[in-house]
Every structure is written in C-alpha cells, then in structure tokens.
Amino acid sequence: MPGTGPAELEASAVSAWFGSRKVLDRVSLTMPAGRVTALIGPSGCGKSTFLRTLNRMHELIPGAALAGEVLLDGEDVYAPGRRLTEARRDIGMVFQKPNPFPAMSIYDNVVAGLKLTGVRASRSTKDRLVEECLTRAGLWKEVRDRLRQPGGALSGGQQQRLCIARSLAVRPRVLLMDEPCSALDPTSTRRVEETIQELAGEVTVVIVTHNMQQAARVSDRCAFFLAEQGTPGVIVEHGPTEAVFNRPQDQRTADYVNGRFG
Numbered sequence: 001m002p003g004t005g006p007a008e009l010e011a012s013a014v015s016a017w018f019g020s021r022k023v024l025d026r027v028s029l030t031m032p033a034g035r036v037t038a039l040i041g042p043s044g045c046g047k048s049t050f051l052r053t054l055n056r057m058h059e060l061i062p063g064a065a066l067a068g069e070v071l072l073d074g075e076d077v078y079a080p081g082r083r084l085t086e087a088r089r090d091i092g093m094v095f096q097k098p099n100p101f102p103a104m105s106i107y108d109n110v111v112a113g114l115k116l117t118g119v120r121a122s123r124s125t126k127d128r129l130v131e132e133c134l135t136r137a138g139l140w141k142e143v144r145d146r147l148r149q150p151g152g153a154l155s156g157g158q159q160q161r162l163c164i165a166r167s168l169a170v171r172p173r174v175l176l177m178d179e180p181c182s183a184l185d186p187t188s189t190r191r192v193e194e195t196i197q198e199l200a201g202e203v204t205v206v207i208v209t210h211n212m213q214q215a216a217r218v219s220d221r222c223a224f225f226l227a228e229q230g231t232p233g234v235i236v237e238h239g240p241t242e243a244v245f246n247r248p249q250d251q252r253t254a255d256y257v258n259g260r261f262g
C-alpha cells in the first residue's frame, strides 16, 4: 500500500516552459502536510501551470518543459524510477468544471479510480469505501438512497463533491484543486468550501482560486503569483493567509488582495 496520511509537498526552483516561452521562473514553495495552501494572482500568471507541475500533468502537454524539483515528503516526484501513475495516485486533482463520468452511476464514479491504479477490491470493501469517501466529500446524506443513479443527474455542486469523493477513493496524500468552485452557484460553492475545510488535516490541499474571500475562508497559507509585463510568473509573497491579507510585505500583494488590479 502507498504511504498514508497527508504529505508535505515542496516545490524547489520550479521553472516551466511552453515551447520557447518561459511561464514560471524558479518558483519555490512548501505546502505543509494537512494544511490548505491557496495560490492566488491575476489571470495568466502561471498558477494552473504550477499546479500541473506538482502531479506531473504539465509534462503531458506537447512542447511543455520543466526544471526544478517537486518533493513529496522528501521524495522526488520526478525521480526516474517513479511511475507516473504513482505520482497521480498520491497527488490527486479536482478540476474547474466538475467532470464525473456522466452515464456511470454515483457508486461506480467513486470507485472508478481503483481500476486505473490497479487496485482490486471486494464488493464489501467497495461499499465501505463509497460510503466513506462520499461522507468525507460531504455528499453521502444527499445520495445514499440513489447510488445507482447516473453521476450526470446530480447538480453542479453535487457533481463537484462527487469528483472530490472519486479523488479521495485512491487515498491521495495531496489534493490539487484548480478553481473548483468557479462553475458553481454560491450555495454549492459554500458547500464545497466546507468540504475543503473538513478534509484539511486528512489530506494536504493546494487550491487555485480567483476569489479572495474564498482564499481567506479556506486556506491556512497563501502564495501570491505574478507575471509582470511578459515576464514569467514568480511568487511575490507567501505565508500564513492572515498575514498575506492583513500585513502584506509587498505593495503589489497589497494592491492585489485589496482588489486594485487583476
């Protein structure tokens, strides 16, 4: 079995390119185990790209290149001997638009990742896992009586929580979330935020968000990314969320968190 429990993720001097264009320049950030780290910054500054370097999704894009290191509890995610599927299992991802398998049942959606990661499980193990993951994702009570209905029949917010449950089923140690609420209404957003807060402590969360209130509500730590005038994205400032919002060290951070640009 893989390591269990939340793991620290550490990016060290990560640079990223698309073709000859450099979009991230030597970004270093420690994302502590069991905490929620928010990545904030204006559009195009490289937040999503950075997130994709953390679980080796960046390398799937044609022409994409990378330098630097990503360590999961001290182990190199990009080590030559380490399999891609292993990195993806340890470091799960939830996307902007909820993407359950629409025709597949709620139950099968939750356990879909097991097959992909080569895990065999008995019916009773799966039953327990489905209940546990839907509970952790804050969806169990709403769907317990209709587990055989298609995932696509749920509301957008429920679909996103289903995707969170699906990610949790392979027992990731880190969960990456790329603007997980941007396609949701305010009530669903609130519900997903509660889910994120409930998960903290059990799994390390890294979330990209454009919503400053959301970053303030859900995160323990915050990193402000910026790409100025065609230069690659860098982290201007990072630290405890409360400090980044209330006592920013850099004027550009102050301007951004106070809504003066971006």
Ligand SMILES: Nc1ncnc2c1ncn2[C@@H]1O[C@H](COP(=O)(O)OP(=O)(O)OP(=O)(O)O)[C@@H](O)[C@H]1O
Residues within 6 Å of the ligand: 018, 023, 041, 042, 043, 044, 045, 046, 047, 048, 049, 050, 061
């Ligand atoms: N597949 C791609 N091919 C080429 N360039 C890309 C690709 N994806 C992103 N980029 C470029 O890389 C830079 C960083 O993009 P990225 O999506 O990481 O920024 P972001 O901060 O997440 O933006 P947003 O907040 O709008 O999602 C941008 O200039 C973008 O145009």
